[in-house]
Amino acid sequence: MELRHLEYFIAVAEERHFTRAAERMRVAQSGLSASIRTLERELGADLFIRSTRRVELTEAGRALLIEAHRTLASVDAARDAVAAVQGLLRGTVSVGTEQCLGVINLPPLLARFRRTYPGVEIRLRHGGSTHLADQVRLGRLDVAFVALPGQPPDGVTLMPLATEPMLLLCHPEHPLSARDTVDWESLRNELFVDFSSDWGARQLNDRAFTAVGLERRVPLEVNDVHTLLECVDQGLGVAVVPAPVARKPSARRLHVVTLSDPAAPRWQVSVAVPTAAPSSPARDALLRMVLPTPKPARPSVTATPGP
Template identity: 40%
Template structure:
């Protein structure tokens, strides 16, 4: 058994197709199939159930895949650590980003990172704060940019507060409150709302604010993307509460939207999160680019 065989197994497991796996691994299909068949003979079990149309992991293959991924991760880390000892940062950096990130300009940060460490491959993943924090805890992501309700903190990871922000009310320009200097949650409780999907941290920020005020509201539309929320608002389908730092640049170029401050509205904190145990050289390099090297993780 060798690492290349493990890479072939992972590629087939992820693509569910020997041809696509071979293309990913830059080998001919016959070579990949032959190496996997040799591995199965060595192990004495079938890793894949094959037919003319389908490829699926067997129960033995599912069990083997876990260890195979762990071995490949350890091997990649060994290579990265060896390179870092000579002053060269290599390997992979997996970054999670919420769609409403505003505390940092992520593309600009990645541009600076690449200028310093061109040998690092960066993988980006968008998602909700809860799923991204869980991915950091599992080691599937190296760092993540999160947004959580004020007072909440992602458990099991190192965090640094990047910014604190208030939500604003987003309404169509023809709305009765479009020109208001400021509103309260009571003023808008009877409105129809567009918001993020229930159960997500992005949604919890508004839900908790209304609950704390003893108010109920009607959320008629749920969306996973902030830009879709603003488009629904522009069509006069409802109003929304969104982080001001994120939505102000969007509204500035959109004559169909108006923003109104909310006196007792939701507040959120944007965090940088990374794994507690032995960050990789690529992760430490990103922390350095972000200016948090040596920072107290509880700040």
């Protein structure tokens, strides 16, 4: 089994199309197709269900995809480790983050990292915390900055960075704007604007309202912070958000209300890394800029299977 066969396989699996995969890998489609057939013969299983419009992974293909990502990540880590011994730091570090975490200002951090280690390519992906943690588990991200309530998925370790309160935002003319604090019962009949289900803040809110036995109506579900703030500003609903979101300049027109219930949720931002992944010099160098621990590759908080 050749590494390029695995690279071609991953490209087809992600593009769901042989032509697009070949363009992405900058090879002839015939050569890419031949490599996939060679891989299937070697494994003794069909990896794709082919149709005229797109291709889908078979059960064997789905199993291989996870291991293919891990294998290529291990190869990259091995190359980086040799380069580090030679006094070089090169390779790639793939970073994921949820929007507006506030606890960490990622662009300046990445700029400082690039200035310090110009031989390392930085890849950045945005997404919800659940999705990002899963990408870490699969080996597609080296590190992710997330806000996950509860335990991380199996195979992922969380290293806490900071904790922030959750706050209520409402329009200045909303009845709740006359108050500085509010309890859960006062929110029973409100319409909410919230993030999509894989965002950490949304999961935290859903758990909190369920814990106190309140049903919550969320007719407006968005996938970015600025749209959420605009919806609240237009009086379309209220929102329970992490404190960094409430501090954004675009939230200045809104009224901020403290949640007075002792059981009000708290928003924890953490660094997510693979639990059992081989050491990556580039990843460890990035973590040293973020964490105070001298050995970021061996965090003290270990993962357990999620619920």
